[in-house]
Amino acid sequence: MAKRTPLYEAHRQMGARMVDFGGWDMPIHYGSQMEEHHRVRRACGMFDVSHMTVVDVEGSGARDYLGYLLANNVAKLDTVGKALYTTMLNERGGVIDDLIVYWLGDNRYRLVVNCATRDKDLAWLERHSEDFQVAIAERPDLAIIAVQGPEAIGTAKSVVCEEAASAIDTLTAFRAAVVGQWLIARTGYSGEDGLEIILPGEKATELWQRLHDAGVAPAGLGARDTLRLEAGLNLYGNDMDEDVSPLEANLGWTVAWEPEDRQFIGRAALEKQRAGGIRDKLVGLVMTRRGVLRAHQVVRVPESGRAGEVTSGTFSPTLGCAIALARVPVETGDQCEVEVRGKWLPVTVVRPGFVRHGQPVGPVSALDL
Amino acid sequence: MSELPEELRYMESHEWVRDDGDGTVTVGITDHAQDSLGDVVFVELPEVGAEINAGDEAGVVESVKAASDIYSPVSGEVLAINEELEEAPENINNSPYGDGWFFRVRMAEPGELDKLLDAREYGALIEDE
Numbered sequence: 001m002a003k004r005t006p007l008y009e010a011h012r013q014m015g016a017r018m019v020d021f022g023g024w025d026m027p028i029h030y031g032s033q034m035e036e037h038h039r040v041r042r043a044c045g046m047f048d049v050s051h052m053t054v055v056d057v058e059g060s061g062a063r064d065y066l067g068y069l070l071a072n073n074v075a076k077l078d079t080v081g082k083a084l085y086t087t088m089l090n091e092r093g094g095v096i097d098d099l100i101v102y103w104l105g106d107n108r109y110r111l112v113v114n115c116a117t118r119d120k121d122l123a124w125l126e127r128h129s130e131d132f133q134v135a136i137a138e139r140p141d142l143a144i145i146a147v148q149g150p151e152a153i154g155t156a157k158s159v160v161c162e163e164a165a166s167a168i169d170t171l172t173a174f175r176a177a178v179v180g181q182w183l184i185a186r187t188g189y190s191g192e193d194g195l196e197i198i199l200p201g202e203k204a205t206e207l208w209q210r211l212h213d214a215g216v217a218p219a220g221l222g223a224r225d226t227l228r229l230e231a232g233l234n235l236y237g238n239d240m241d242e243d244v245s246p247l248e249a250n251l252g253w254t255v256a257w258e259p260e261d262r263q264f265i266g267r268a269a270l271e272k273q274r275a276g277g278i279r280d281k282l283v284g285l286v287m288t289r290r291g292v293l294r295a296h297q298v299v300r301v302p303e304s305g306r307a308g309e310v311t312s313g314t315f316s317p318t319l320g321c322a323i324a325l326a327r328v329p330v331e332t333g334d335q336c337e338v339e340v341r342g343k344w345l346p347v348t349v350v351r352p353g354f355v356r357h358g359q360p361v362g363p364v365s366a367l368d369l
Numbered sequence: 370m371s372e373l374p375e376e377l378r379y380m381e382s383h384e385w386v387r388d389d390g391d392g393t394v395t396v397g398i399t400d401h402a403q404d405s406l407g408d409v410v411f412v413e414l415p416e417v418g419a420e421i422n423a424g425d426e427a428g429v430v431e432s433v434k435a436a437s438d439i440y441s442p443v444s445g446e447v448l449a450i451n452e453e454l455e456e457a458p459e460n461i462n463n464s465p466y467g468d469g470w471f472f473r474v475r476m477a478e479p480g481e482l483d484k485l486l487d488a489r490e491y492g493a494l495i496e497d498e
Contacts, residue, residue, distance in 0.1 A: 028407075029407065032407075032408055032462070033407055033408050033433055033434075034408040034433065034459075222407065222433065222434070226433065290411050290413075291411065291431065292410065292411065292431045292433075292436065294436075314433060315410040315411075315431070315433050317433075341429070341436060
């Protein structure tokens, strides 16, 4: 039977359409994915992301261990509560997973990894822990509620205890605060301001209900996907996997090359790739023609004899047209074609990232949509 | 439970047909179909005046989630298409049997209607899905 989060009953009561997602019974929408998407862009929405795997890493060797395991450098976490987005690579420089790591203080770190990669991630974490003084503990007892949107922080503050509300006031982007058993982080996956609250599973329904009573609409994984794609954020398994390096996934900025003597898994392969140049890059596509870009459609590039591929595609509710992420030959210019249901349709190539804080960004805002 | 008007005929591919009583029919997709597709964002409809055969591809409906072909339940000439759907594709979700209609056909072979499923048969079909 599919696994259920502590909010399963709440989802059913709020009219969720449930689907199987990586072995979990999760809400895809509560009536209309589009309305949920717009609510997050214009006001706020809440997501149950308790299916994601929380792993605590603790011990005197924790910093060195994570420094060896992750392509971004945990040494950047110089303040308690700071968060870091990073990839975890194999020896070939391919992405095993992308994750957020929080410094909880002293020798304690918290990782939030993807649910579909849970088993291999935990095996990898265990396998490489032998030479370090660390204890690795999965935290299935915790739930995660993401509250996202321009009104998210104000509304969340109004329903939590005074101590938590004061803590939220201190948070800047990518900072988290520990309040009792809760970790409240100013992070998200929507391109909007907001919080991700990690809390004991038995408290999740109460917070969910309080947020709902305060006017926050529940939003499903469908809206989560269209929001993250508009924001140009990668989805593991679609836009990157173990055969793709962060340099080919628009994640070069997450690789900490300095200090040069920090050895991390995949470093040698990445350096070789950086020196030799990458063959493929991840770009954004915008299509003003009618139709929807979808994963695995073929991309034809005039500058190259090689084809590219759409890795994630959707209809953008904010822009009212199709957008996508695609892996294309590095020589690709600003125009190409995608095969959509048997027809080659022209698309504009842009940097990934189509919408931020409710507004079209970069070249997208200049297009006649 | 999705809505299934008794007076309509249905296809296994989830189109409905209304006999307009004057040799013409109106075609759309069922409540069950719109519910499975989720938010509809585009439709492609046949051209007015086109001759189509029963079972022919007559259009496409695209939702945020998926694209789905639309088949004509009957043979004949396309008399009209629902042009409002271009601006308001959400009508298909909000009113699948009303404002969300797709096109009208003047039937060449009225007998074809009898080959289609009735509400009870279609209801049994979607219950098995």
